[in-house]
Amino acid sequence: MEIFFDSTVQNDFFAHKLRELRLCRIPYLSQERAARQLGIARATLVNYELGRVAAPLWFACAAAAFYGVGIEELVEMKDERMREECEHRIRNSASGL
Numbered sequence: 001m002e003i004f005f006d007s008t009v010q011n012d013f014f015a016h017k018l019r020e021l022r023l024c025r026i027p028y029l030s031q032e033r034a035a036r037q038l039g040i041a042r043a044t045l046v047n048y049e050l051g052r053v054a055a056p057l058w059f060a061c062a063a064a065a066f067y068g069v070g071i072e073e074l075v076e077m078k079d080e081r082m083r084e085e086c087e088h089r090i091r092n093s094a095s096g097l
Contacts, residue, residue: 001018014060015051021067021074022049038066 023025024032029037035045040059055063064071 011075012051014055017051017074018055018063019049021063021069025067038062 022029022031031045031049034040035042038059039046039062044053048055048059060075061071064074067074
């Protein structure tokens, strides 16, 4: 079953946690390297980490998979449909993140 619910994620918690996961990773990841591995431009990652721009849901799911955390660690899940879609995307990810 494919779920088609799209949204964006924008809050201070997401921005802070995204930056924290990148900086606390061993070995350390630069913004350039993390952005490349996540398939986005460095400037886009900067905007997500600073909370200037709302990240699309697909990116939140990809970042959770890349950093090896549950989506609930990255976003405050207030919408059950959003949580289900993220989990579905992470399980079915074939992107190699």
